[in-house]
Amino acid sequence: MSMSNKLLKIEDLELSFRMYEGISTVLKKINLELAKGEKVALVGESGSGKSVTTKLILGLLNQKNVSKKGKILFNNRNILNLSQNEFKKIRGNNISIIFQDPIAALNPVFKIKDQFYEVNLNNKKISRKDSFIKTCEALKKVSITDPERILESYPFQLSGGLAQRVVITMAMINKPDLLLADEPSTALDVTIQNQALDLMDELTRKTNTAVLLITHNMGVVRKFAEKVYVIYRGVIVEEGSKLQLFSNPGHPYTKALLESIPKLSGDGLPEYDDNPPDYASIPKYVH
């Protein structure tokens, strides 16, 4: 096997679920690459297969009815079929994740400090007191002025924006190589969404962490990512740098996605073809 300098390399990844009605294939030969420190977006609508991709990278799809093919190379090691014990060493240390709804991602019955303790302990043996101090420092860096109060709170006592800061800090505290961000800003107001993206950008830059951003919002992609993959029904239909993709979208689906966003220029809403073409059958466009 040739060594590559890619941090994450997904090769011909296929995923299907065996169901009562038959086999449902949700990922069809996905290929995707991330270099160290690179910010890549995977864009698509509900059901396109973007979230299951992150679950596969984290080893969270292990039901009996799941069949996986292909490779997920993380630091040149295929992690697709690792055991759960092996994955435990990776999760939270080398790869971490931020979920869509920060309040739902936190455990409602534990204080924030206890949830941080668990994450810190996962990295190396640490006392509760040291964990508290370490976490306070980390929270101060994300402009939380009273980290002690936050740490003594339960998740429901935090606002959405605050909870998102906590979750981002938690994901970044062990300085992972790769951060998966699954719609990290969708549940937030626009101003808070902006702050959350800026914060993610700042923290990942410091630690040279690569980010795989999962989203359906092209505006967020344009703000955050360097490289973009567009996914439609389990097929990557277009890939390219942000600049290429936004200035010159090649695939009809990408064009439809971009057109569908209401514009600030107020040119009205685009009209839709009620019978759109089968985008998945149109060949992939690579810039």
Next chain:
Amino acid sequence: MIIIKNISKKFFVKKTTVQALKNINMIIEKNDCFAIVGESGSGKTTLANIILGIYQQNEGEVWFEKHQLYAKRNLRQRKLIQYVQQNPMSTLNPKKTILNTISLPLKIHNIVNNNQIIERVSKLLSYVGLEPEFMVRYPDTLSGGQKQRVAIARALAAEPQVLILDEPTSALDVIVQSKVLNLLLKIKKEFNLTYIFITHDLSVVRNIANKVVVMNKGKIEEYGATKNVFLNPSSEYTKELIKAIPTVLDKEDELKPK
């Protein structure tokens, strides 16, 4: 025409008081697409609930045409203003077929005779672009966009004059959102409706509303014709909001306040 006159609303939670709305004044003309924008907690949904008569305001008045509306309303007044909620997944009763869901307002407001209900429901479904066969289905067999269409059909069933749309497309994908928005504009024209459109998505507002109110912490920050508010925002808060909108074109960035 709806006139909101000096509305204030407080909520009492244990020992603290939350001032959700403070001295709100606005005039919603007939056939307006009137947008109320603001972040979470700005009071936009509270205001909608007062217009609907779900909450009683502490101070102020709501006028519709020439009559004052109180929280306690008769059937006719309730029929005039209908509501489409944010989350299509939770607004439809999971144990009722689409036929039952949409025919309920028809029965309550006595819009058609019992033997015409099926015909009317299928007509309402056709307005929102759904086939009559949807009548026998349950909400869990529908996609998000389809559910939102059913919710719109249900609101139309009462033959209202005003529709309050509370984040009607926030839970939908962009392409589906665009389709639902197009549908809403078409229906508005067809039935001569007035829309009160509550949202936090300013790019949507820019494209469909003719007037906009920007709310912040229970107060009105800015109020005016949509184009003016977007091109020449006067309050700092509005500027911040517009700046934060994620955009996809360079020409949009040029329109943002400096």
